[in-house]
Amino acid sequence: MATLVKTPSGTWKAVIRKNGWPTASKTFRTKRDAEDWSRRTEDEMVRGVYIQRSGSERMTLEAALKRYLSDVTPTKKPTTQRGEISKAKKLIEHLGKYSLAALSAEIIAGFRDKRLSESGHKGNLSNNTVRLELALLSHLFTVAIQEWGVGLTFNPVLNIRKPSPGEGRDRRLSPDEELRLINAVNAHSNPMLGWIVRIALETGMRASEISTLRRHQVDLERRVLRLKDTKNDSARTVPLNRFATEAIKSAMNNPIRPIDCDLVFFGEPGRDKKRRPYAFTKVWGTLKTKLKMRDFRFHDLRHEAVSRLVEAGLSDQEVSAISGHKSMQMLKRYTHLRAEDLVERLDSLQRGRG
Known part of the structure; x- marks a missing residue:
């Protein structure tokens, strides 16, 4: 049986001690509520389905998220x-x-x-x-x-019902936007910004893959970059076209690189004296605002690169080998072909038959 005790503050505390179960207790405003809880809890113990809920009742979502960010994240x-x-x-x-x-x-x-x-x-x-x-x-x-x-x-x-994922972004660069963007990043005081944007546009690499690139991953003789730490945990080798090769060469020959720094794109030392990847997010945001391209994200360079690879005639398997997409469906979401380019290809096919 449960023990009911009236507290000095006027509330009622119910305490249940039952062999084989941890002591359960809870405080209520009224004796009736304490009795109801005691009967319900003892019944659950008899049926073997009792779960001590006090932990979830005491822990707020804020406290739980802080623990999650500390232990799991x-x-x-x-x-x-x-x-x-x-x-x-x-x-x-x-x-x-x-x-x-x-x-x-x-x-x-x-x-x-x-x-x-x-x-x-x-x-x-x-x-x-x-x-x-x-x-x-x-x-x-x-x-x-x-x-x-x-x-x-x-x-x-x-x-609960989850929101639909929506359609993939179809933001493409116009020729004028590309010209203005390339001119702007090349004119920036830190040349690494221009090299990073060029590599993203030519290879479809993610921002994190470029910024964390290290010198031992670069093979200029074979014109490839070997990536191990990717978003989907699958290593891949990225081929470099002429433009990307020139950008990588320039980055590798950066005259201000510290001799002990293995990062291709490096930032200033932190308080701990360690160098981390060049952080260009803030600069990128300022730059695209100045160019009146607020809706253009850095990740859209990946969209653009993948779409160009498809437009150049590479197969889905070839494109996925370069971009790292595991799913053909995901690759399709990232690929948006210009209708006018398809018209030109259709015309060329017709001339070939004619």
Whole structure:
């Protein structure tokens, strides 16, 4: 039987001690509530289905996310870590005060709808951003259930509808934009920016793959770059055309490179005296604003490069070997062919038959 004790503050504390089970206790405003909880809990113990929920009732989402960012996030890639930190801030802003036990599917669905409504207001929030925020929340619940022992019985995120991923971006560079962009990055005070943009445009490499490139990965004799640490964890070898080769050669011959630095694109030493990859995100943002290309992202250079490879006649297998796409469906989302270029190819095919 449960023991009910009235506290000095006027509330009622129920304590259950039963052989084979940890002591369970909870405080209520009324004696009736304490009795109801005691009967329900003892019944669950008899049926062998009792789960101590106090951990999930005490732990707020904010506290859970901080633990997740401390224990789980550091095991992931640096780019993923930065993304999760950003997504966690939004989850904490909207849901941080709720306990894990209180976060129902209804509440999470409300968060989803509110975040999606911000897309229309600000014009810069994609469905996929909300999908990724929900994915982080879902994995947190999975970890909490399987590893933290906080007394959760199910993952409420699994019970809500996820936003559709939407169509892939189709932002392409016009000839005028490309000319202005190349001239601007080449005129920048740090020549590494121009080399990085040229390599991205010619190879389709991701920003992280370029910025973390080290000298031992460069084979100028064979004109290839050997990548090991990629987004999808698959090593690949990237061939270099003439423009990309020239950019890599210039970067490798950078006269201001410290003799002990293996990075191809290096930044200034930090407080710990260590050099890290050249951080160009802020410079890129300023530059594209100045060029009136606010909607053009650095990752769009990858879109452009992959589309050009397809337009040049390379097969899907050849393009995926260069770009690193594992899925042909994903490759298709990144590939957007100009209709006018297809017209020219159709005409050339017709002339060949004629």
